[in-house]
Amino acid sequence: MKRFSLLAALLALWALPVRADEGMWLPALVSQRIEDMQAKGFRLSAEDIYSVNQASLKDAVVLFGSGCTGELVSSEGLLFTNHHCGYGYIQKHSSVEHDYLKDGFWARTRADELPNPGLTVRFLERMEDVTAAVLKGYKEKMTEEQRQALVKKNADRIKAQAVKEGNGLKASVEALYYGNQYFLFVFREYRDVRLVGAPPSSIGKFGGETDNWMWPRHTGDFSIFRIYAGKDNLPADYSESNVPYRPKKSLRISRAGVKEGDFTFVYGCPGSTQEYVHSEAVKYIQDISDPEKIALRTTRLNIMKKYMDQSQAVRIQYSSKYAGVANAWKKWQGEEKGLRKNHVVPVKQAYEKRFEEWAQGTRYEGIIGRLTNLYAARNPLYRAYEYYRESVLTIERLQMAGNPRFNRKDYYQPIDEEMFVAMMTAFDQNVEDVYKPPYFLEKRAQYGTMEAWRDAVFADENEARELSAALNEHFNSTIAPPVAELGKSITLLYRDYMQGQMEFEPQKAFYPDANLTLRVAYGKVAGYRPVDAVWYNPVSTLRGIIEKDNPEIFDYNIPQTLRDIYAQGGHEDQPVCFLATNHTTGGNSGSPVLNADGNLVGINFDRVWEGTMSDLVYDPEICRNISLDVRYILFIIKEIGHAAYLLDEMTFVD
Ligand code: ARG
Numbered sequence: 001m002k003r004f005s006l007l008a009a010l011l012a013l014w015a016l017p018v019r020a021d022e023g024m025w026l027p028a029l030v031s032q033r034i035e036d037m038q039a040k041g042f043r044l045s046a047e048d049i050y051s052v053n054q055a056s057l058k059d060a061v062v063l064f065g066s067g068c069t070g071e072l073v074s075s076e077g078l079l080f081t082n083h084h085c086g087y088g089y090i091q092k093h094s095s096v097e098h099d100y101l102k103d104g105f106w107a108r109t110r111a112d113e114l115p116n117p118g119l120t121v122r123f124l125e126r127m128e129d130v131t132a133a134v135l136k137g138y139k140e141k142m143t144e145e146q147r148q149a150l151v152k153k154n155a156d157r158i159k160a161q162a163v164k165e166g167n168g169l170k171a172s173v174e175a176l177y178y179g180n181q182y183f184l185f186v187f188r189e190y191r192d193v194r195l196v197g198a199p200p201s202s203i204g205k206f207g208g209e210t211d212n213w214m215w216p217r218h219t220g221d222f223s224i225f226r227i228y229a230g231k232d233n234l235p236a237d238y239s240e241s242n243v244p245y246r247p248k249k250s251l252r253i254s255r256a257g258v259k260e261g262d263f264t265f266v267y268g269c270p271g272s273t274q275e276y277v278h279s280e281a282v283k284y285i286q287d288i289s290d291p292e293k294i295a296l297r298t299t300r301l302n303i304m305k306k307y308m309d310q311s312q313a314v315r316i317q318y319s320s321k322y323a324g325v326a327n328a329w330k331k332w333q334g335e336e337k338g339l340r341k342n343h344v345v346p347v348k349q350a351y352e353k354r355f356e357e358w359a360q361g362t363r364y365e366g367i368i369g370r371l372t373n374l375y376a377a378r379n380p381l382y383r384a385y386e387y388y389r390e391s392v393l394t395i396e397r398l399q400m401a402g403n404p405r406f407n408r409k410d411y412y413q414p415i416d417e418e419m420f421v422a423m424m425t426a427f428d429q430n431v432e433d434v435y436k437p438p439y440f441l442e443k444r445a446q447y448g449t450m451e452a453w454r455d456a457v458f459a460d461e462n463e464a465r466e467l468s469a470a471l472n473e474h475f476n477s478t479i480a481p482p483v484a485e486l487g488k489s490i491t492l493l494y495r496d497y498m499q500g501q502m503e504f505e506p507q508k509a510f511y512p513d514a515n516l517t518l519r520v521a522y523g524k525v526a527g528y529r530p531v532d533a534v535w536y537n538p539v540s541t542l543r544g545i546i547e548k549d550n551p552e553i554f555d556y557n558i559p560q561t562l563r564d565i566y567a568q569g570g571h572e573d574q575p576v577c578f579l580a581t582n583h584t585t586g587g588n589s590g591s592p593v594l595n596a597d598g599n600l601v602g603i604n605f606d607r608v609w610e611g612t613m614s615d616l617v618y619d620p621e622i623c624r625n626i627s628l629d630v631r632y633i634l635f636i637i638k639e640i641g642h643a644a645y646l647l648d649e650m651t652f653v654d
Pocket residue numbers: 084208209212213323324327586589605606607
């Protein structure tokens with residue numbers, strides 16, 4: 001009885017049009033949300049957010065590199081993004097004599113700004129629904145292959161047409177809602193982007209892996225770049241004669257700050273979500289994929305940590321690898337927990353039951369069962385696929401055997417030897433023999449123990465090359481192709497299921513899953529209750545940095561200057577980070593966080609780990625994005641960077 005009423009309550013929630021603050025909306029269609037935004041406190045219009053006729057906020061937002069967001073903060077092309085988004089570029093400019101990661105970097109003059117070959121930023125010129133043009137010539141009786149060929153041909157024509165008249169124009173046609181809708185995106189891409197400033201990692205990465213995905217948070221996660229253009233303000237290859245880009249729009253900065261309940265919106269490029277998937281997809285993630293990948297990564301992290309703790313040199317070699325492994329590892333833990341806590345699988349199953357009843361006699365009849373069957377066929381294979389990638393394919397000895405360009409500088413063999421035994425053992429015990437290469441089974445019998453096999457592989461280059469080739473060959477020829485095939489069939493069914501869901505709930509507002517295209521998310525500043533009896537306030541301050549400060553702990557060892565400034569008094573309440581309910585995901589890093597008047601109050605850089613299931617289902621109680629307060633950026637520029645001249649080109653509204 002109790003179980004039943006809990007489920008009933010959850011179902012009632014699920015059926016609400018859109019849950020409060022959920023959604024990543026297309027800027028060109030934001031007029032459909034503007035009333036709701038205004039009801040929640042927003043004071044601007046849809047045209048202020050997105051317009052093709054006049055400068056609008058979209059003209060101040062860019063896709064930074066291949067997976068982050070950035071925003072223009074001056075009329076001279078100055079741009080903010082995250083420290084972790086600029087990290088690779090800062091690292092490339094660093095050497096033993098000039099360690100900009102450790103000490104920070106501040107260009108004192110424009111001539112000191114550092115070029116970054118390969119780094120681009122993309123402005124969205126316009127986006128447009130091109131569904132009719134993409135499906136022009138489509139007939140009901142076409143096969144899926146014929147449909148795909150038609151879509152490609154039409155999309156290529158549309159893209160060619162769109163970039164015809166302009167320097168630096170790029171176009172893409174993206175399928176939304178699994179191909180129920182197609183949108184054209186036209187960008188202008190700039191390719192001379194220079195590093196202007198970065199705080200020392202002890203500020204920009206403060207808290208390191210320990211605090212990653214966590215609240216309370218005190219990371220000063222920002223870096224500063226400048227876009228350069230030719231004299232005509234158009235994209236140009238790097239040249240000394242290039243001039244700072246003059247944007248159509250740059251953001252004005254508010255120093256008024258935020259407090260619980262304030263309206264905020266995030267304008268950026270979220271990478272990937274799966275909000276409309278079948279319960280079997282969620283069940284697989286929750287019961288198999290997340291737990292198994294977490295366990296494998298726990299093993300790898302423990303091995304790395306053991307050696308990193310013993311040697312400073314090894315710590316430097318492996319810190320970036322460690323961070324890469326730890327990031328998703330921590331995210332998955334929150335995701336798995338959140339999916340269970342929210343009963344996402346049973347709630348989806350109940351929804352599917354109602355959907356099926358409704359679908360009787362329509363073209364959607366039977367779709368739920370067909371998806372169930374496809375997942376039943378895919379999951380064992382997909383599990384093997386993921387297991388390969390998370391275990392044996394991570395062994396560096398095997399990677400370097402197949403790749404002469406492998407970076408041996410950051411390699412420490414004792415770590416890799418221990419990894420070999422741990423990963424090979426896990427693979428052997430947890431993957432069924434049918435998914436293993438015959439070579440693996442033979443050698444396993446021959447060597448008897450993983451330790452003996454390890455000794456051979458590390459002593460003999462040929463032995464490593466053979467094993468590497470056998471694993472990769474088997475993976476590429478017998479595991480990956482059927483996974484891709486089944487994936488295609490599943491995606492195809494989702495095209496119908498998605499449309500069915502929209503017809504089933506015509507009163508509900510749907511937003512397309514994230515795909516790295518520009519989106520608007522809106523919500524409010526809000527704390528949350530991570531567990532019973534604990535309430536997290538939404539604003540962190542410099543006081544908390546001093547509380548965490550510890551010269552003995554690498555992640556919490558702040559610059560002496562910051563200690564000295566704090567000791568002078570008066571900075572205790574200096575805001576550092578804040579929480580809000582904006583629906584964000586990976587790719588939203590560096591996104592501007594704007595207030596009710598469209599002024600910049602922060603930069604998005606993370607989510608709280610308890611809410612990371614928002615990639616699958618958004619829970620307004622616990623899903624929070626984490627932003628850096630813009631006032632902390634200004635404070636660091638002035639007090640640590642002594643670069644107050646940068647503030648002269650910014651516009652402050654208060
Ligand atoms: N969790 C954030 C994101 O997903 C930050 C990652 C970089 N920082 C780190 N400590 N690894 O990208």
